[in-house]
Amino acid sequence: MSHLQLDHLHLRYGNAPAVEDLNLEVQDGELVSLLGPSGCGKTTTMRAVAGLLAPAGGTITLGGQDITRLPANRRDIGLVFQSYALFPHLSTFENVAFGLRLRKVQDAELRRRVGDALEVVGLSEFAARLPANLSGGQQQRVALARAIVIEPRLLLLDEPLSNLDAKLRLDMRGELRRIQRELGVTMLYVTHDQDEALALSDRIVIMRAGRIEQQGTPEQVYARPGTPFVADFMGWQNILSAGNVPEPLRRTHPAATHFAWRPESVTLGAGPTSGRVLARTYQGEHLEFLLDSPLGRVKAFAPVTAQWAEGSELTFTLPPERAAALRDA
Numbered sequence: 545m546s547h548l549q550l551d552h553l554h555l556r557y558g559n560a561p562a563v564e565d566l567n568l569e570v571q572d573g574e575l576v577s578l579l580g581p582s583g584c585g586k587t588t589t590m591r592a593v594a595g596l597l598a599p600a601g602g603t604i605t606l607g608g609q610d611i612t613r614l615p616a617n618r619r620d621i622g623l624v625f626q627s628y629a630l631f632p633h634l635s636t637f638e639n640v641a642f643g644l645r646l647r648k649v650q651d652a653e654l655r656r657r658v659g660d661a662l663e664v665v666g667l668s669e670f671a672a673r674l675p676a677n678l679s680g681g682q683q684q685r686v687a688l689a690r691a692i693v694i695e696p697r698l699l700l701l702d703e704p705l706s707n708l709d710a711k712l713r714l715d716m717r718g719e720l721r722r723i724q725r726e727l728g729v730t731m732l733y734v735t736h737d738q739d740e741a742l743a744l745s746d747r748i749v750i751m752r753a754g755r756i757e758q759q760g761t762p763e764q765v766y767a768r769p770g771t772p773f774v775a776d777f778m779g780w781q782n783i784l785s786a787g788n789v790p791e792p793l794r795r796t797h798p799a800a801t802h803f804a805w806r807p808e809s810v811t812l813g814a815g816p817t818s819g820r821v822l823a824r825t826y827q828g829e830h831l832e833f834l835l836d837s838p839l840g841r842v843k844a845f846a847p848v849t850a851q852w853a854e855g856s857e858l859t860f861t862l863p864p865e866r867a868a869a870l871r872d873a
């Protein structure tokens with residue numbers, strides 16, 4: 545059992561609060577991402593779960609056991625951080641074996657478990673190599689093998705892919721998901737990259753200034769943001785205050801403070817509002833138009849064949865059925 549539960553967690557650096565009253569559950573075998581901008585408290589939360597930072601208040605429970613005050617080395621938690629921190633003078637095999645040697649695991653079992661872990665991450669052929677002779681992606685996989693070989697109750701990954709180039713990051717993202725599924729291990733994952741969180745997670749927790757702003761499945765947070773902050777983070781680039789949108793829409797959502805539309809939802813070339821093209825940008829798949837309008841600035845995508853030039857006037861529609869109704873948190 546490796547169900548993680550954080551109850552009313554308060555975390556501080558000296559007197560400065562970093563995380564306030566955080567309540568979070570990660571089910572057995574679930575992959576939950578903490579997503580949010582720099583400084584919102586993701587790493588601080590991870591450090592507390594790992595046992596590297598003592599909470600100022602609240603409790604951390606893992607598999608039904610209160611681990612709030614348990615030393616880090618007795619928590620049975622695997623860590624993978626942005627810097628892989630491999631031992632440069634040890635082979636892949638010995639890097640992965642390190643934690644087992646510390647635990648005085650017998651030789652035959654150690655060989656079997658290291659062999660299994662290397663197989664899971666696809667590095668069996670690289671057992672004898674030193675880290676310096678591995679690619680960035682391979683080194684990151686060694687770090688992952690080293691974390692899973694101890695069969696942790698929980699795996700914490702903090703921006704594990706951010707040192708890799710874009711292509712490798714995509715490959716490793718898929719690999720991570722496969723490995724997580726294959727092992728059924730409970731994972732808490734930190735990222736500030738929404739695409740990564742959407743692709744990997746069973747559930748996404750969006751943090752803002754030390755608090756949870758919204759949580760849900762990837763589909764929920766992407767398609768149904770609840771606040772302007774989440775909408776902005778999820779690529780809803782047109783966020784208008786409720787006073788600026790047509791009356792009928794406001795009436796159907798009386799509590800909304802803002803409404804948002806994705807750029808692909810805006811219809812150009814017809815509609816009740818007119819705007820002037822401030823910028824027209826080619827983006828491969830489509831053109832992006834930035835319009836100045838009485839409603840404010842509006843971003844819209846159109847097919848690459850669209851002819852409107854910068855400076856021209858055109859009309860547009862913000863379809864009410866494609867709007868997200870938002871409320872300030």
Ligand SMILES: Nc1ncnc2c1ncn2[C@@H]1O[C@H](COP(=O)(O)OP(=O)(O)OP(=O)(O)O)[C@@H](O)[C@H]1O
Nearest residue numbers: 557561562580581582583584585586587588589736
């Ligand atoms: N060692 C520290 N001492 C004092 N304040 C810290 C320390 N580490 C982080 N903080 C502060 O705590 C808050 C949360 O930081 P944290 O590192 O958890 O954010 P984060 O969401 O992980 O950001 P990033 O994506 O940049 O890593 C920030 O205001 C940060 O400045």
